Amino acid sequence: MITRFITEVNTRFNPFSMRSRATRLFLSYLPPNARATGVQINMTLLPRASAEPSTLSVKFKDGKELKLDGETLGIKGIIEEVDRHSRALQKQADLADG
Amino acid sequence: MPPRLTCSARSSIGRALQRTTASSTRIPVLVAQGTAGVTSRQYATTGSPVPLAGLRLPDDYIPPTQPPSARRPEQRKAQLLRAYTAMLRSTPLILFFQHNNLTAVEWAAVRRELRAALAEVPPPVAGPDGVVPADISSSIELQVLRTRMFSVACKIVDYFKAEDQVHKSNAYTHDLSKTAYETIKGATVDESSTYGQISPLIIGPVAAVTFPSVSPAHLAAVLKVLAPSPPTFPAPTRRKSPGYHDPIAQSGFHKLILVGGRIENKAFDNDGVKWVGGIEGGLEGLRAQLVYLLQSAGLGLTAALEGHSKGLWLALEGRRTQLEEEANGGKKESDAASETSA
Numbered sequence: 234m235i236t237r238f239i240t241e242v243n244t245r246f247n248p249f250s251m252r253s254r255a256t257r258l259f260l261s262y263l264p265p266n267a268r269a270t271g272v273q274i275n276m277t278l279l280p281r282a283s284a285e286p287s288t289l290s291v292k293f294k295d296g297k298e299l300k301l302d303g304e305t306l307g308i309k310g311i312i313e314e315v316d317r318h319s320r321a322l323q324k325q326a327d328l329a330d331g
Numbered sequence: 332m333p334p335r336l337t338c339s340a341r342s343s344i345g346r347a348l349q350r351t352t353a354s355s356t357r358i359p360v361l362v363a364q365g366t367a368g369v370t371s372r373q374y375a376t377t378g379s380p381v382p383l384a385g386l387r388l389p390d391d392y393i394p395p396t397q398p399p400s401a402r403r404p405e406q407r408k409a410q411l412l413r414a415y416t417a418m419l420r421s422t423p424l425i426l427f428f429q430h431n432n433l434t435a436v437e438w439a440a441v442r443r444e445l446r447a448a449l450a451e452v453p454p455p456v457a458g459p460d461g462v463v464p465a466d467i468s469s470s471i472e473l474q475v476l477r478t479r480m481f482s483v484a485c486k487i488v489d490y491f492k493a494e495d496q497v498h499k500s501n502a503y504t505h506d507l508s509k510t511a512y513e514t515i516k517g518a519t520v521d522e523s524s525t526y527g528q529i530s531p532l533i534i535g536p537v538a539a540v541t542f543p544s545v546s547p548a549h550l551a552a553v554l555k556v557l558a559p560s561p562p563t564f565p566a567p568t569r570r571k572s573p574g575y576h577d578p579i580a581q582s583g584f585h586k587l588i589l590v591g592g593r594i595e596n597k598a599f600d601n602d603g604v605k606w607v608g609g610i611e612g613g614l615e616g617l618r619a620q621l622v623y624l625l626q627s628a629g630l631g632l633t634a635a636l637e638g639h640s641k642g643l644w645l646a647l648e649g650r651r652t653q654l655e656e657e658a659n660g661g662k663k664e665s666d667a668a669s670e671t672s673a
Contacts, residue, residue, distance in 0.1 A: 248429075248590035249600060251531045257429060258535050260588075265432040268582055276588060281528075281600035 234312050235319035238294045246287035247279035253287040255303035259311050415484030416506045423595050424542035427532050429588040437583030444575050448556045452548050467543050475538045482533050489526040490518040528598035532591045550608040558589035
């Protein structure tokens, strides 16, 4: 997963729900030095009884905010969506550098 | 065409031959049959020269088709499963943390700070019977779980009861047995059961802090370090433990998320775990509160029951002294006495 262009990750999930699985796994896909390189990661854990859906929103360097529904996308779908935008940014960055 | 060898060499040989502890020969003695010098084909049923009782496998015989595992014992799956079931049966309090890509130095820093925080917990005081409970701070450990094995172990602990299998002809009732496998295979997982609630937690990278006994003081110390929440469980101050505010340790703590716990075979979420950690004085404290409650209730009851008789006695006593004062010479002493008794 391309994480260079991510500036902020906001998650909110109930760990006791099977459907929050993809959201939780997304957090484990961020690199070890994510916080050191300026990515802001906010997590909110919901209590066990809450039936709120888990939410995940990712902000990029160009200001775009992706709101992803982990319950339907799955972890592969989330990564695909994030990478789709990251690749466009990567292309722009490469053109600007070159 | 049926296979020439109906079962594995090991089992057939093992069934045919009796093992004795006194065996010293390294080679299977089956070979000794050939020493009879008979050139024609010879079957075991036609009276072999060596009696069957004399044929035995050495105790350390290793079948060539099943060589010993090359993995280190603690990493073998069988051993891992046994270790997890034993841990689940003997550990009343487990906290589950999701760990997101911690580096080795961060793990070292996290463990160091955990150890330091646990060392500051005061040692347990002697109970009313003079027995000092064991100090558990050195046995509280943070370990990374193999989630799939741990999940299976949870299922075995919850659904497989060895006592129920005793009457069956299959005598194997350990956790690695086929009986255990079939039990958990056929079990229907209920959402409200402990396994049903724990299993969503054990997804992705999960580490566990295991406590050998339920001790809210130690739990509070661990929560203060690994999952601080300011009003009740504040993080250690910068002055008191500078190592905690070390950048490496801090980045390690940021990556650990407390997802839940398993206390006395029940699943607890964050708030539940914090509630257990907030019990003042532990189990003894709870007991003391109960005793106080019962005692104060008893005191109130006795006071209420005593009140009437005390009032009666006071009234009569007052009346007696009054009569005595009236008589003043002892003239109506007997009357006063009779009145009092009435």
